[in-house]
Amino acid sequence: MGSVAEARNYADRHITAKQSELQTILAQDEGTRLSWQSVNQPFWLACLLEPDAIADLVLRMKGVVLDSLVEDRSIALAAQSSSEGAESLKKISQLQAHLSKLAFEPGQEEEVTRLKGEISQLQRDMAAKYLGRNLQRASATITQADITAKLGEDSALIDVFQFHDPKLKGDEWDCLGAIIMAANNKLEFVRIDGAKAILQAIESLRQGIANGDAACVKEETELLSEKLWRPIAQKIPEGTNRLVISPDGDLNFLSFAALLGEDGKFLAESYDISYVGNARDLLRESNPTPSNRIRIFGNPIFDQATEPVEENGFAFRSMEVDVFGQIQLPSLPGTEKECAEIQKIAANSGWDLETFTRDRADEKNIRGTSKPGILHLATHGFYLNSYTPPTDNTRGMSVIGIEAPKTNKKGVDPMRASGIALTGAQSTLRSWAERKAPDPENDGILTAEEVAALDLQGTWLVSLSACETGVGEARSGEGVLGLRRSFMMAGAENLLMTLWPVSDQTTSEIMADFYQEALKTGNAPGSLAKVQREWLDKLRKEKGLLEAVRDAGPFVMATIGKPLPPLPREPSTAESFIDKAARKIESLINSSNTNIQNN
Secondary structure (H helix, E strand, O other), X not given: XXXXXXXXXXXXHHXXXXXXXXXXXXXXXXXXXXXXXXXXXXXXXXXXXXXXXXXXXXXXXXXXXXXXXXXXXXXXXXXXXXXXXXXXXXXXXXXXXXXXXXXXXXXXXXXXXXXXXHHHHHHHHHXXXXXXXXXXXXXXXXXXXXXXXXXXXXEEEXXXXXXXXXXXXXXXXXXXXXEEEEOOOOOEEEEEEOHHHHHHHHHHHHHHHHHOOHHHHHHHHHHHHHHHHHHHHOOOOOOOOEEEEEOOHHHHHOOHHHOEOOOOOEHHHOOEEEEOOOHHHHHOOXXXXXXXXXXXXXXXXXOOXXXXXXXXXXXXXXXXXXXXXXXXXXXXXXXXXXXXXXHHHHHXXXXXXXXXXXXXXXXXXXXXXXXXXXXXXXXXXXXXXXXXXXXXXXXXXXXXXXXXXXXXXXXXXXXXXXXXXXXOHHHHHHHHHOOEEOOHHHOOEEEHHHHOOOEOOOOOEEEEEOOOOOOEXXXXXXXXXXXXXXXHHHOOOEEEEEOOOOEHHHXXXXXXXXXXXXXXXXXXXXXXXXXXXXXXXXXXXXXXXXXXXXXXXXXXXXXXXXXXXXXXXXXXXXXXXXXXXXXXXXXXXXHHHHHHHHX
């Protein structure tokens, strides 16, 4: 390609052309935006650029599709005074719900095409209104200085991305890059080769956790800590107490809190860790609703009959029928206890409570939720394209008799494959397997596609206390298609999720501790970091690494807005004992001096 200067000049021209093209693409429908993004990522240019230019590239290109959809939605909501925006969103929601339950069988293709076309046109119209107001997409104007200004003195942003180095061949060309930004510090770039082995280790770790394989969990945790974390750790400024991490692709399924530092401690013991979809999330305005209302859902009656079933109404592709027909939903008594405990904590903190358990924990009540302060969902979660062996006492759907290769071979649309089970879900699954369909508005299965239409604008916290709620289809440069994406689109400001199956009993205790802290401090990410740190340490000491990572490691929190400072740390037991002894001695000395003076 010639000299280094020529290569960098080419890279600059290429980036400028792609960014110009991107602004046109972002005026199209969601499908077109995602299709363009999947084949037009210029991150491979990182091997030609200086660190500052790499940071600008990632800042402008990562996560642009999701951000553009959120921007369009914001404009539509702002137009509610004329009802035009609200009607557009409502219409898109209705069409998507219809499409998600529609058969892909012969005779339905024409209707599916028509519905998709109508949705696409509505999305293009919304984009046109956004751009028609002379509003530039946020991704086109944000600078590194904007980001560092939002970071506290003790915080650092780690923005990770995947790229290919065209100078290498085979597996070697898969690389990772990490941009490290901190206030009052120079920008750092870390290149990590061997990305394929790192991503394989993440999947192996998740399988080891699901299978209860302690040796596998230990091996993969140590490998990831050494190969992925330690190169990054060397560049983190001294005095950093909080990390804001923006993962990419399958790195979204890794709990950084459960990795190990060189001292052998969990990273959660050294840092408060939270997550953002991309660096621009730090600049999004956090405007929590003034609502002091918490809506709590738990312990649904899965086998309760749903609304009357239509014969030959809606149906699913044969792949979906095969999967749904073999899902089992055991009851979750631990969630009832969890809801009661959270209810007690919230009441003591002055929150207005609405609790929906058993037959009331249904889809209709969730759809009727509008802008709560907190939405808590304690139930089964699922991602059908990720095989998890059936495990007792967890909050995940058990897919009976299906081997992993078969489940992953074809796959279900990621926005339909991710979801939450509510009252009536088991009955609905049986009906779907028989090519029948209950009322999709209240069938007990809340898919990610349906979640995106909820009105959670300004909701301070959404907690998904269920299995694998942070899992979905990872798109390099664009995040995860699934519940994570949907709840952020719906307006959640802090989203608590899980990355693998969670224990019904232990999760209830962790959630109680989290809410006790979060409602006291108003700092949801900091509260999760504190509670997760304590539980990781406690479980490792009591039961070992596997149990700690499995039961306390899966919790992650995605957030928007300027990071809040870390919460004060409690002293260790030894420190606490010494402090108490010192205070006792000091008290005795003071008392003695007082007695001497009095005498």
